[in-house]
Amino acid sequence: MAESHGEAKGQKAGAHTEADGGHHGGAFPPFDSSNFASQLVSLAIAFVALYLIVSRIALPRVGGTIDARQNKIEGDLAEAQKLKDESDAALKAYETELANARANAQAIGNETREKLNAASEAERKALEEKLAAKLADAEKQIATTRTNAMSNVRGIAADAAGAIVQQLAGVTPDANAVNSAVDASLKG
Amino acid sequence: MKIDPIHQFNIEPLFTLGHIGNHTIAFTNSSLFMLIAVLLIALLMLASGRELVPGRLQSVAEISYEFVASTIRSTAGSEGMKFFPLIFSLFMFLCVSNLVGVIPYTFTIASHLIVTAALALLVFFTVLIYGLYKNGLKFFSIFVPHGVPIYILPLVMFIEVLSFFLRPVSHSVRLFANMLAGHIALKVFAGFVAMLGFSLGALGWFGGVLPLALTIALYALELLVAFLQAYVFAILTCIYLNDAIHPGH
Numbered sequence: 001m002a003e004s005h006g007e008a009k010g011q012k013a014g015a016h017t018e019a020d021g022g023h024h025g026g027a028f029p030p031f032d033s034s035n036f037a038s039q040l041v042s043l044a045i046a047f048v049a050l051y052l053i054v055s056r057i058a059l060p061r062v063g064g065t066i067d068a069r070q071n072k073i074e075g076d077l078a079e080a081q082k083l084k085d086e087s088d089a090a091l092k093a094y095e096t097e098l099a100n101a102r103a104n105a106q107a108i109g110n111e112t113r114e115k116l117n118a119a120s121e122a123e124r125k126a127l128e129e130k131l132a133a134k135l136a137d138a139e140k141q142i143a144t145t146r147t148n149a150m151s152n153v154r155g156i157a158a159d160a161a162g163a164i165v166q167q168l169a170g171v172t173p174d175a176n177a178v179n180s181a182v183d184a185s186l187k188g
Numbered sequence: 189m190k191i192d193p194i195h196q197f198n199i200e201p202l203f204t205l206g207h208i209g210n211h212t213i214a215f216t217n218s219s220l221f222m223l224i225a226v227l228l229i230a231l232l233m234l235a236s237g238r239e240l241v242p243g244r245l246q247s248v249a250e251i252s253y254e255f256v257a258s259t260i261r262s263t264a265g266s267e268g269m270k271f272f273p274l275i276f277s278l279f280m281f282l283c284v285s286n287l288v289g290v291i292p293y294t295f296t297i298a299s300h301l302i303v304t305a306a307l308a309l310l311v312f313f314t315v316l317i318y319g320l321y322k323n324g325l326k327f328f329s330i331f332v333p334h335g336v337p338i339y340i341l342p343l344v345m346f347i348e349v350l351s352f353f354l355r356p357v358s359h360s361v362r363l364f365a366n367m368l369a370g371h372i373a374l375k376v377f378a379g380f381v382a383m384l385g386f387s388l389g390a391l392g393w394f395g396g397v398l399p400l401a402l403t404i405a406l407y408a409l410e411l412l413v414a415f416l417q418a419y420v421f422a423i424l425t426c427i428y429l430n431d432a433i434h435p436g437h
Binding site for chain 1: 194197198199201205208211212213214215216218219222223225226229230233234236238239240242246249250253254272273274276277280281297299300301302303306307310364368
């Protein structure tokens with residue numbers, strides 16, 4: 001399709017050139033086979049030279065530059081990532097440290113509070129014991145005093161009973177009988 | 189003032205290089221512009237810096253590199269990178285020579301069928317030889333598409349074989365015809381401007397505005413075509429090479 005198009009153009013244009021008088025024996029230049037050899041030879045030389053320049057020098061050079069840039073960018077990105085990781089790690093370490101310190105502070109606070117609590121408890125206990133002992137002593141003393149008093153009351157009662165019997169009957173009663181009578185009455 | 193839109197395609201021998209058989213090998217204007225294209229590419233690729241942050245020239249060189257490289261990777265896979273120098277040379281040679289060719293008074297190398305045919309045949313034989321070398325007879329499986337009913341297979345194979353051998357024709361004529369037709373149209377319209385201006389006086393100056401506008405529009409189109417045809421030639425080369433690399437589709 002494209003060929004026939006080009007062909008038609010060529011023929012039309014060729015006719016035109018011929019009508020103008022034609023410089024090259026009337027042939028349409030692109031189809032003038034007399035210059036094919038020259039063009040092929042120069043094309044071969046030019047294209048081979050271009051291919052060699054491109055494949056040996058130009059592409060490795062430009063490709064190398066592009067690769068170097070790519071590597072540099074990747075290296076820089078990796079470096080940035082590394083630094084970011086490092087700063088993240090530092091932040092994490094700081095936070096851990098902070099949490100530890102907080103926990104320590106709390107522990108110390110708790111310990112102190114417990115110690116103080118224990119000390120005050122112990123003091124309170126000691127005081128209570130002391131007070132209890134004092135109370136017990138006091139109670140003992142009261143009991144002794146009461147017992148003494150009670151025994152004095154018996155003696156006084158016996159004496160009083162003996163004196164009363166002597167006054168009434170004129171007889172000194174037997175001490176033992178008086179004592180047992182007093183005891184019975186104190187019991188009753 | 190007469191228009192001769194064909195004159196721009198004339199081959200003018202500048203000096204004679206020698207003889208092969210009964211052919212005279214001359215250094216022609218075509219040879220000169222091939223040389224210019226090679227030198228421009230060499231200048232672009234070699235004179236550009238190697239900075240980490242590229243300048244303008246270096247950017248152009250690197251963009252061309254990556255453009256061709258990504259074209260190959262996307263059409264022929266990473267194995268196609270073996271042919272990177274070839275495709276890069278083809279693309280840059282055609283692109284630079286076509287772009288130089290749209291400058292007035294220059295010569296367009298690709299407007300000669302013999303040149304585009306030589307390049308297309310270079311690609312054709314590269315595909316054929318590499319395909320046979322790499323895949324042996326399995327290379328011919330590109331002629332046998334999968335999933336075709338057996339009774340129409342011979343017909344399909346015939347069409348496939350025919351299209352394979354017609355590839356260099358379409359490959360070369362596409363480029364040649366585009367460059368030729370575009371340059372002829374450009375010359376014809378530009379010629380109208382001068383013709384009107386010289387022959388009709390003040391009216392002609394006024395009347396020349398329309399063809400001038402068309403010339404400018406066509407010139408812009410030709411710039412696009414100059415690049416696009418080089419790209420099409422390169423991408424077709426990649427597609428053909430893909431057949432040689434992966435004949436099983």
